[in-house]
Amino acid sequence: MVRAIVGANWGDEGKGKITDMLGQESDIIVRFQGGANAGHTIVNNYGKFALHTLPSGVFYGHTTSIIGNGVALNIPVLFQELQGIVDRGVPVPKLFVSDRAQIVMSYHILFDQLEEERLAGKSFGSTKSGIAPFYSDKYAKIGFQVSELFMEEADLKEKIERVILQKNVMLEHLYHKEPLKVADIFEELMGYKKMVEPYVCDVSTYLWEAIKEGKNILLEGQLGTLKDPDHGIYPMVTSSSTLAAYGAIGAGIPPYEIKQVIAVCKAYSSAVGAGAFVSEIFGDEATELRNRGGDGGEYGATTGRPRRMGWFDCVASRYGCRLQGATDVAFTVLDVLGYLDEIPVCIGYEIDGKVTKEFPATYLLEKAKPVYKVLPGWKCDITGIRNYEELPKECREYVEFVEKELGFPITMVSNGPGREDIIFRKSTGL
Ligand code: GDP
Numbered sequence: 001m002v003r004a005i006v007g008a009n010w011g012d013e014g015k016g017k018i019t020d021m022l023g024q025e026s027d028i029i030v031r032f033q034g035g036a037n038a039g040h041t042i043v044n045n046y047g048k049f050a051l052h053t054l055p056s057g058v059f060y061g062h063t064t065s066i067i068g069n070g071v072a073l074n075i076p077v078l079f080q081e082l083q084g085i086v087d088r089g090v091p092v093p094k095l096f097v098s099d100r101a102q103i104v105m106s107y108h109i110l111f112d113q114l115e116e117e118r119l120a121g122k123s124f125g126s127t128k129s130g131i132a133p134f135y136s137d138k139y140a141k142i143g144f145q146v147s148e149l150f151m152e153e154a155d156l157k158e159k160i161e162r163v164i165l166q167k168n169v170m171l172e173h174l175y176h177k178e179p180l181k182v183a184d185i186f187e188e189l190m191g192y193k194k195m196v197e198p199y200v201c202d203v204s205t206y207l208w209e210a211i212k213e214g215k216n217i218l219l220e221g222q223l224g225t226l227k228d229p230d231h232g233i234y235p236m237v238t239s240s241s242t243l244a245a246y247g248a249i250g251a252g253i254p255p256y257e258i259k260q261v262i263a264v265c266k267a268y269s270s271a272v273g274a275g276a277f278v279s280e281i282f283g284d285e286a287t288e289l290r291n292r293g294g295d296g297g298e299y300g301a302t303t304g305r306p307r308r309m310g311w312f313d314c315v316a317s318r319y320g321c322r323l324q325g326a327t328d329v330a331f332t333v334l335d336v337l338g339y340l341d342e343i344p345v346c347i348g349y350e351i352d353g354k355v356t357k358e359f360p361a362t363y364l365l366e367k368a369k370p371v372y373k374v375l376p377g378w379k380c381d382i383t384g385i386r387n388y389e390e391l392p393k394e395c396r397e398y399v400e401f402v403e404k405e406l407g408f409p410i411t412m413v414s415n416g417p418g419r420e421d422i423i424f425r426k427s428t429g430l
Helices: 015-023 075-087 106-122 131-139 146-150 153-173 182-199 203-212 244-251 283-292 314-324 334-339 393-406
Strands: 002-007 028-031 040-044 047-051 064-067 094-098 217-224 258-266 269-271 308-310 328-332 342-351 354-356 369-376 410-414 422-424
Touching: 002 015, 002 244, 002 314, 015 040, 015 217, 015 258, 015 328, 015 410, 028 203, 064 203, 075 182, 094 182, 094 203, 106 131, 106 153, 146 153, 146 182, 153 182, 203 217, 203 244, 217 244, 244 258, 258 314, 283 308, 283 334, 314 342, 314 393, 328 393, 334 393, 342 393, 369 393, 393 410
Parallel strands: 002 217, 002 258, 028 064, 028 217, 064 094, 258 328, 328 410
Antiparallel strands: 040 047, 269 308, 342 354, 342 369, 410 422
């Protein structure tokens, strides 16, 4: 059976923790989109880790970790990460890299940096990991697929020449930098070939066989619905689809094999980068939530940037769950809200004097003002609780209110960063 774990918000919902937890009962864990631009933080018996490219299941001896064709593959980052976990006592994971995955080149990172500098105040707030230039090249058909590392040397050099001709026009005339050289790019690719060769796999065939054998497969998403290039807050989005539906493409499996979609929703909101964020809060209120949030504060796992903070947004999250096709919602980081007397929840957007519950396109989103309902806080620490009925009444009411607003069943409540900090529950009827 195939399950997808994806974000219903702006990312950083705690997908890594849920993947790590469900990894226990999985055989294969696949990353299907995104790159090393965002990170998952995982706390387990080996310590605390920030993963960027490796799937969150790498800590188990029994799982196979797969980098799917949909990923923006930064080969040096992948191998640094691999070495990093092995150095900290994690057994060497079984890893496969799709022969159809494409490679993030050093010039993608360079172009990302140069373009953000050029845009200055109008920039996208990119992590400068090369993701947008990478996906642009993929769809312009001038990217390098892992399989191409194994083609005839002369053919590869010819392709490099063709690709960098275009790059060099931009480098010299738009950014006023030194041009790229064929020999350097060829050498870069040969370095990647050496690193990746032992791991290359025809992933879609591998997964097809695994599905036939009844293996448990997890698809692990990065970021969340609102960062999807089609359905998110375009153009302040990422460059690959963050939706569970894309899992079929980015892993190479039939769409009908995805039987369960776990949409991860955080009990409050946080976002990185620019873009409309209707329930955003500021000042001391935001600083307090940021510092108490997640596991050691809401700061980017890749960049260390402080995340923008806000109250839970039912409008965005309902939309987020719907676009993911949520069969289950995992409601995370609920423990963090225990300090609040009252908890505002955004239940509607006021746009030009009218209140809507539907998430609008970006130009309207910029004008939206939050409509809040204020719920009572529970004022205690709920970490360590394992049965839903043992949660304080106000806390259960918060979960049940959100579930009704979402219209999707909250079947997991996460009340701490560890694997065991989870409460399974039955939906109380929608
Ligand atoms: P991801 O990218 O969706 O995996 O999310 P991140 O890893 O960026 O952010 C989630 C943060 O919250 C991490 O630091 C997790 O360790 C932490 N976390 C996950 N679930 C919980 C939870 O239920 N409670 C608390 N306090 N922290 C959590």
